[in-house]
Amino acid sequence: MTNKVTSVMDARACGTCTLCCRLPEIDQLSKPANALCVNCVTGQGCLIYDGRPDLCRDFLCAWMTDPKLGPQWDPVVAKMMVYGQGDQLTVLVDPDHPQSWREEPYASQLTSWATKAAGRGGYVIVFVGDDVYKVAPTN
Ligand code: SF4
Ligand code: SF4
Known part of the structure; x- marks a missing residue:
């Protein structure tokens, strides 16, 4: 936080x-x-x-402050919360909905964010319970 x-x-x-x-x-x-x-x-x-x-x-999570995050990113809807930590965009997924970040529109958006972040040396990390994933950017 x-x-x-x-x-x-x-x-x-x-x-x-x-x-x-x-x-x-x-x-x-x-x-x-x-x-x-x-x-x-x-x-x-x-x-x-x-x-x-x-x-x-x-x-405050990113949804509360960033107009680029649409209503689908309301944490209550998305079952995950997003916030920035320096070069890292952190995504904390509700373990009660562990696949939410792999579903659309979230999977594509996370890949897009990871690709943009990679261009400036950043990355997107997803936490689901005890599991941690680095979202792969596209080339
Ligand atoms: S309930 Fe939430 S806002 Fe209140 S002390 Fe705990 S973490 Fe902080
Ligand atoms: S995660 Fe939920 S409670 Fe926390 S700042 Fe975002 S909208 Fe508010």
């Missing part, structure tokens, strides 16, 4: 999504990957919202 908040796009909100409170490992909260934060109630959100750590306060 190193994405810094830029600005939230109009008409986008986390709503009932709590993926970033479940999928990432968060050392500061002693939270392992793919385990719901002890402060999170599914469908309700963060129980300590006003006092949540800066790490949480400063994070």
Whole structure:
């Protein structure tokens, strides 16, 4: 969770999504990957919202800030969340839907992102539970 908040796009909100409170490992909260934060109630959100750590306060996934990600990238719809970490575009897939990133329109979009990233020395990494994949760019 190193994405810094830029600005939230109009008409986008986390709503009932709590993926970033479940999928990432968060050392500061002693939270392992793919385990719901002890402060999170599914469908309700963060129980300590006003006092949540800066790490949480400063994070938004790419769908919340990037207009290039269409409605299909709403994490609730996609069953995965995307965020940038320097040269790496990180994709955390909901282990309850482990094939989502291999399905369309996601597989083609990830390949396209990997191809563009490779041109500038970057890459796209997909995490699914304990499995890690580097998306292959096209030539
Ligand atoms: S993954 Fe994105 S949409 Fe979902 S709760 Fe986190 S910031 Fe909000
Ligand atoms: S402290 Fe709150 S915002 Fe941060 S991961 Fe836990 S439930 Fe989510």
